[in-house]
Each structure stands twice: as structure tokens, then as C-alpha cells.
Amino acid sequence: MNRTRPLRRSLQRPRWHRRKEARPDEIVEAALDLFVEKGYAATRLDEVAQRAGVSKGTMYLYFDGKEKLFQAVVRRALVPTLEQGEALLATHVGPSSDLLAQLIRAWWERIGFSKGSGILKLVMAEAANFPDITRIYHDEVVQRGRQLVAAAIQRGIDRGEFRPVDTTLTVRLAMAPLVYAMIWKHSMIRCDQAQMDWNAFLEGHIEHFLRGLAATEPEHERRGMPS
Amino acid sequence: MNRTRPLRRSLQRPRWHRRKEARPDEIVEAALDLFVEKGYAATRLDEVAQRAGVSKGTMYLYFDGKEKLFQAVVRRALVPTLEQGEALLATHVGPSSDLLAQLIRAWWERIGFSKGSGILKLVMAEAANFPDITRIYHDEVVQRGRQLVAAAIQRGIDRGEFRPVDTTLTVRLAMAPLVYAMIWKHSMIRCDQAQMDWNAFLEGHIEHFLRGLAATEPEHERRGMPS
DNA sequence: CATCTTACTGACTCGTGAGTCATCAATAGA
């Protein structure tokens, strides 16, 4: 089972046999695109294979069927999500409202704008049909993400910068516009995507949210921010 | 074509021939449940027929195939949505923040809690596969709903009760938690539905949102409201 | 009672797409 072959990569041959074992990544990548775009059931494995540049038979060398491929797609999207999320918690130790703003912005950049954003829509759409995947996503992504934001909010409360809100509730209020944006971006893209500036939406959310969270005055200390 | 038969309804016969022409409603009702629960592609017409208490052939007497049935499901959910929404705009002419709060609460009761809430998830999940339906939903529901809320916000701004925000943006901020709640309710129900009080979430959103919108002081005039 | 109408049925067809496997071809080793 030792795969220690010379493995000359990057040959521009359209189809070069005995290619490499990094092939699964290409398949998962193609499957992610199509699953997100068309949904699980409407995605044909032939199509995935074609986009990945392999034959359908090849996919069965790496994945035990369509559902296992789906699981691989979701799991693969979780890895960067989690690692980067936890890194954020460790690094940011600055002020309080800034911390929250940075968390939201980072989350948006990392997930909301990446391909991983489609995973959310995909998981939600297929939740009833694949409870296992839903639970994995919930436990590994949703719960951890909430803990991150909850910690930031709690810190602001402890410091007296925020009003003493229910963190469980407020975390969801902080995330809701992000979830909204992610899902909207993938579904209503054909209708009103063109006339929507998501960055402005995000900044508007941060400003509005922090105002609603402020302890006493709506004028809490804030750094320079675009109007 | 005059259908003036005695039409004795409500006979407890399991299968009573020559029944009625209100049958389409039962089929659409069953289809709504299953489409929302399992998604469009994963829903079998046999299953819809069984739940509606008819045979598959009967459905083809009323609907020209699966996609037409899907359209009927969406269209049917739009009727009460629109009518009730416009009625709200006409009735509520009270204060300003209260108007907004009532709009949000009414929307939640009418749509977020009704079966129609599943339509949103359904439309979003199948948006790429059925652009026509997506556009209908967008134009008929989303746009009108936004106009309602935008009018309320603009009114508050004009009266000096709200800060001069970008209504286009703020409308989405107002709706985002509602959309979030609706979708979450239908997808993550198996994971964390039990420990979530959606009414508290809604009230928290209203309070938080109005604070963020307040003109000068976070203490805007508010009526008695459950803690 | 005979016959027509009509709301309804469910066994059937048939296209589609997931999953299989005999085969191929490129290379390593002899």
C-alpha cells in the first residue's frame, strides 16, 4: 500500500493515466459546486465526473456512492471553517465592540464569501433527508461559531460596555443577517443580487447591531468606519 | 359546464366517487407538506397522492405534472401572504416604532409560524432549478414585504424618531432574523429546536433592532412589553 | 333496467441516473 511513486504531476495531458492520489480533492471540489448550484438530488454524478475531469467509474474508486460524496463535501468545508474560527478567538484580544465587529467581518470573509457559504444552503435544503450531516454541521460549525460570538458578547457585558442581554438570543441576532446574506446570495442571485452591496449590508449590520447592544449611550467608542 | 350537483360532502366513506371539485386543495396541501419536508426532487408523487387520499392518476386530472403542482403550491401560499400583508399596511397608522414592531410581529404570526414559512425554505433550496418560481416569489412576496417595512422605517425617519439610515439596507436587517428563524426552524429542528424560544427571539430582535434604530437615546418610547 | 357520464383508479411504460465491471493503457520491474 506504499504509494511512493515518482508521481510526475502537472503534465498538460488532457487524460494522463496513473495520475495522482490528490484526485479526491478535485472530485469534492466539483461536487461542491454542483450540489450548491442544483441541490443534492438534481446533481448527476456524471456531471460531477465531467467537471472534475474524470469518469464516473473513477469516482467510485474514492467514494462509496453519492451520499458518501456528499458527506465528504460537507466535511471538507468544515476543516478551514473551524481552524480559522478558533484562530480568531485566540488572536483577537483587543477592545470589545471592535472584537465583535472583527469577528463578524472575519466570519464573513472566511465563510460568507467563500464557497463554503453554499454549504449552509445545501445543508439546510437537505436537512430532513440527511439528519447525520445536519447534526455534524450543527455541532461542528453552528455551536462553535455561537460560542465564539457569545464569548465576545459576554466579555462586553462584563466590562460594562454592553447592556446585559441574553447571550443565547443575542448571538443569533448577530448571526442572523450573515445567515440571511449567505442564503440570499445563493438563491435570489438571479433576482436582486446585482443591486445589493453586501459589504455595505455587513457594515450596516455591525453598526446597527452594536448600537442596539450599547450599554447607555448609542455613542459608544468606535474607531473610524466608512459612513 | 354547470357543476350544480347536490354534492353531499362530509361522507365518512374512505373512497367516495364523484366527490367534489375542491379536491385540488387537498392535493396542494399534501404536496406542500411533503415538498417542505423532503424537498422537491425527493418527494414522490405517489406519496403526495397517498397523503391526499387519492391515486396518482387523479392528480393528473388537476395538475399537468410535478412542476405545475409545485407552482400551484407556491402560488397558493402567496395568496394569504399578500392579502394579509397589504391589509396590515392599511390598518396600522399608529405611532412609529410600535408600527414597525407590529408589522414584524404580524409578519411572524402570519407567515413565520404558518405552513407558508416552509415555502421560503423550499423556494430557496430549489431556486436554481426553477427560476420562474423564484422570480414570482421574489416579486410577489419579497418585494412587497420590503416595501411595507421600508415605508414604516421611512416614516420613523421623517418624524425624527429614527436615525437617517439607508432604508434599503435596514429593511433587510429587519427581515434577516425573521428569515433566519423561518429557515432554521425547518432545517435545524432536529438539533436545537427544543431549546429555542422563538417568541423570545422575536421580541429580542424587535427590542434590539429598535434600539439600534433610535435617533438619539436608546431609550425610545415603548409600551409595556414582556421582559 | 339500459345506457351514458364522470370522478377516479392502479397497473403499466419508459426515460433517467446510480452503481458495476470487463477492459484498457501507462509504467515499473524483470
Added chain:
DNA sequence: TCTATTGATGACTCACGAGTCAGTAAGATG
């Protein structure tokens, strides 16, 4: 050069489900 190995292939099978249609039974009509 010959053979074994193995990544890759694509034509094939077969289950499934959308859509069809000849038939059935409950009244209506005469």
C-alpha cells in the same frame, strides 16, 4: 521486450419514479 500492476474508463444493468391510459363504479338520465 515482456509481464504485472494499477489508475482509469465507459458501456452496461437495474431500480425507481414520472407520466399514461384502459378500465371501473357511482350516480344521472330516460
